[in-house]
Amino acid sequence: MVISQFDTLKKLHEYYSVNNGCGLKKIATQPVYEIHTPSSGIVFIGEAPGKNEDLEGEPFVGSAGQLLDEMLKDIEFTRKDVYVSNVVKYRPPNNREPSDDEKKSCRVWLNAELLFIKPKVIVPLGRHALERFVQGAKISTCHGLAFSHPSNIPIFAMYHPAAALYNPSLKSVLKDDFIKLKKFLDSGCKIYKVEVIKSKNTDPAKEKAVKDILNL
Numbered sequence: 001m002v003i004s005q006f007d008t009l010k011k012l013h014e015y016y017s018v019n020n021g022c023g024l025k026k027i028a029t030q031p032v033y034e035i036h037t038p039s040s041g042i043v044f045i046g047e048a049p050g051k052n053e054d055l056e057g058e059p060f061v062g063s064a065g066q067l068l069d070e071m072l073k074d075i076e077f078t079r080k081d082v083y084v085s086n087v088v089k090y091r092p093p094n095n096r097e098p099s100d101d102e103k104k105s106c107r108v109w110l111n112a113e114l115l116f117i118k119p120k121v122i123v124p125l126g127r128h129a130l131e132r133f134v135q136g137a138k139i140s141t142c143h144g145l146a147f148s149h150p151s152n153i154p155i156f157a158m159y160h161p162a163a164a165l166y167n168p169s170l171k172s173v174l175k176d177d178f179i180k181l182k183k184f185l186d187s188g189c190k191i192y193k194v195e196v197i198k199s200k201n202t203d204p205a206k207e208k209a210v211k212d213i214l215n216l
């Protein structure tokens with residue numbers, strides 16, 4: 001599939017909603033995605049939709065989304081300025097974590113979105129999204145840091161907002177990381193008091209995905 005054949009994100013999502021092998025498709029209410037391109041160039045990537053997202057067809061509309069909005073407001077952004085997506089596009093039953101198979105079957109879809117949007121920075125929210133871009137990285141030690149990626153799109157790691165809902169002491173950590181993200185953007189995504197660790201890509205499937213992103 002050639003990304004340039006899609007002239008809107010809506011058409012891209014409609015294509016991949018049909019052409020994906022995710023087992024959750026049969027049990028979820030609908031796929032969950034956004035259709036506007038972000039003026040800020042910031043793309044947040046969560047784990048998988050929850051109950052509210054499954055019902056509404058839009059990412060981060062529940063309590064984690066409200067916290068995300070609050071954090072964005074602190075750095076003078078609104079949801080309309082950014083793009084929000086997920087590693088897996090369908091709700092796993094009972095909000096369980098997505099399986100490796102589910103992540104794998106939604107991978108091309110996420111790649112296609114990124115190729116279409118050409119983000120300025122990718123912000124993985126939590127472990128599942130971080131692993132997708134920076135192999136072997138641990139969210140507890142990597143949050144608030146920027147990582148280089150072979151696509152030349154910086155990866156800025158953050159805790160998932162849901163983690164701060166379960167563990168309120170993480171809320172101030174998340175807030176600080178949003179301020180660091182703002183400084184990172186204001187510096188033109190030049191490294192500003194944040195560490196850069198080169199991510200390794202050894203798995204051929206991962207190398208292929210990276211090559212796809214390199215074609216941006």
Ligand code: URA
Nearest residue numbers: 046047048049059060
């Ligand atoms: N959590 C996620 O990871 N994604 C959503 O869309 C909502 C909650």
